[in-house]
Structures are given as C-alpha cells and as structure tokens.
Amino acid sequence: MKDAFEILFNDYRSMVGAYLHSLLKDRHLAEDLTQETFLVAKEKFADFGDDKKFGAWLRGIARNKALMHWRTSQRKPLVIDSRIVDGVDDVFDRLERNGEGDDWWEMRRRALRDCVGKLGDRMRQAIEGVYFGRKTLAEVSEANGATVAAVGQRLTRARRLIRECVEQKVKGGIDV
Amino acid sequence: MFDEKVTKGRVNFPSEVDDAALKEFGRQLAMDSLLEDLVGDEVMQSKRFLWGRRAVLGGMAASLVGGVGWFLYRGGGGQGGGDGGILLHSSWVMVATQDTDFDECDSCPVEEGGIIF
Numbered sequence: 001m002k003d004a005f006e007i008l009f010n011d012y013r014s015m016v017g018a019y020l021h022s023l024l025k026d027r028h029l030a031e032d033l034t035q036e037t038f039l040v041a042k043e044k045f046a047d048f049g050d051d052k053k054f055g056a057w058l059r060g061i062a063r064n065k066a067l068m069h070w071r072t073s074q075r076k077p078l079v080i081d082s083r084i085v086d087g088v089d090d091v092f093d094r095l096e097r098n099g100e101g102d103d104w105w106e107m108r109r110r111a112l113r114d115c116v117g118k119l120g121d122r123m124r125q126a127i128e129g130v131y132f133g134r135k136t137l138a139e140v141s142e143a144n145g146a147t148v149a150a151v152g153q154r155l156t157r158a159r160r161l162i163r164e165c166v167e168q169k170v171k172g173g174i175d176v
Numbered sequence: 177m178f179d180e181k182v183t184k185g186r187v188n189f190p191s192e193v194d195d196a197a198l199k200e201f202g203r204q205l206a207m208d209s210l211l212e213d214l215v216g217d218e219v220m221q222s223k224r225f226l227w228g229r230r231a232v233l234g235g236m237a238a239s240l241v242g243g244v245g246w247f248l249y250r251g252g253g254g255q256g257g258g259d260g261g262i263l264l265h266s267s268w269v270m271v272a273t274q275d276t277d278f279d280e281c282d283s284c285p286v287e288e289g290g291i292i293f
Contacts, residue, residue, distance in 0.1 A: 014213070022202075022209040083195050087202020091210075112214055131211045159207040 005045050008054055009038055014105045015055060015092065016062050022088045023066045033069060037062040055096045059089065094167050108166060115165035123158035126151050 016037055020030035040061050041048075048057055063085065095108050116127055122144070129140035130151075141151045 018209050018213045019206075021213065022206045025205075025209075027212070081198055083198035084202040084205065087199035087204075088206045089202075090199065091203050091206035109210075109214055112210055116211075127211065131215050156204060159204050159211070162211070163203060163207050 005042060011104065012055060012058055013038065014109075015096075016058050019059050019088070019092050020062050020066060022091075023063070023085065024069070029069070033062065033065045037065050040065070053096065056093065059092060091163060095170055097170055108170065111166045111169040112162065115162045115169070118165060119158055119161060122146075123154045123161070126154040127158050127162075130155060 013034060017030055017034045020033050020037070021027055024030050024033070037058060041058055044061075048054065096104075116124065119127060125144055126140055129135045129143065130137065133140075135143070137148050137151050137155075141148045144151065146154075
C-alpha cells in the first residue's frame, strides 16, 4: 500500500525536475537534485504543515539544493538573481493553482502541448523547430527565411503566449 | 535550448535592467524548461523498454534492504563526471538517469550505492 509521501512523490517529481531544470539549465543535474530534494523532503515530511502548499514547499527545498550546488561547484551560476528566480517561481505557482489531484502535472503538460498547437504559423514553426526539431536558431531562421533575431523574438513571444494560454486553462479548470 | 549564449555561460545583465524585465526573463526560463520537459518526456517514452532491466535491479536492491526505506544508487556512468542514478522504493522504481549512460551504468556495482533511510 502506498504511503502519503510516495503518492505525493509520484505527483510532484516531474514538477520539481522541471523547476530545477529552469534554474540550472542542466537536465541531468536537475534530475540528481530532484532526487536529493525528495530525500530531504522525506526526512522533513513530518514538519510539513497543512497550511502550506506541498509544491511550494518542495520548490523551497529544491531552490536551496540549487543554491548549495552553486556555492560548492566550480560551475558558474546561470540563475542566481532572486528576481529571476521569482519569475521562475511565478510560473510554477500559477501552474499549481486550482487543483492538485492525480495527474495534475500531466494535465498541465497536455495543456502545454495544446497551447503550442494554437500558436500562429510563424511562432509555432519557431517553437517546433527549436524544441521539437532540436534545431539552432540559425537553422530555423534559414528554413523559414527569417533573420536569427526575428526567430528569437518569435520564440520569446511564443513562450509568453503559451504561458498565458496554459495559465488560462489552469484558471478555468483544464479542459484540453 | 533557450538561447546559446544563455545556456553556455553566465548571464550578465546590464545594471539598468529593471526588476520586471528580470522577472520576465525568469518566466521565459521556466517556459523554456517546460517545453524542453515536454519534448524530453516524449523521447523518454520511446526508451521505456530500457527501464526494464533497471526495474529488475531496483526490485532486487529494495528486497536486499528489507523492502523498507529508500535506496539511492549513484552510478559512475563513465568518464566526465556522469552521475546518473536511480531512486528506488520498496514498491516502485523511479529511474532518473542519463540516457547516454544506460549501458555503462548497468554494469555499475550496486554495492557502491548508498542506502538512505
């Protein structure tokens, strides 16, 4: 029989991984620190109060793990400015609102996929080329007859629109 | 994925960048990771068959520690500081490893892992 922590672990591990990836921009390191985050969470689970959001509590532990890594590793930090971290937190906080039932993170992923599909042609081509096609900005720009700067701007706008689209879906109860 | 000059080094912002711009940059970083996460997950789905051998290993490791607690295994994963690992529990197995290190880590001795309760 699954205990409460195990159920929460299954519900939140992908979210924590994505959060750490946002801060570290290193998938493998994010996976390692996700494990360490849950080990700490397991130890401190008794301290977790009902007045807190579990996801926010986990992200606090994960953020400390990332900070400790930055302090002890030779690697220069990518994101350490608290205002940037606030921006990252903002996205995850909003995604977590309105329901944390089973598969809540997967529902948001489906919303993300759906929102990519709703982009205009040029922005969708930029997103699909860079993320799904693993192409460089230069390759996408060449394929689409646009400058690198233009593709970069499309990506920036597209990420903002996708974020707003997913937030709207979360706010209104996801119906993908 | 975000931007080559961002992902390959430290980001130095000019002092005049305001709070709102930095916060927006953080939001963009988050969305960048979520999109990468979405794609990465789909790639991992296609590699799920590789997890089978790990699951067997995980089940054995969990039974060795009495089926209680957590078993954390950190494989060396070859040269260059690779450190894939698997996090195990008595009734389930979660694999979090470097996909490039599957074969190498399958030969890593379990005894080198740590048992954490």
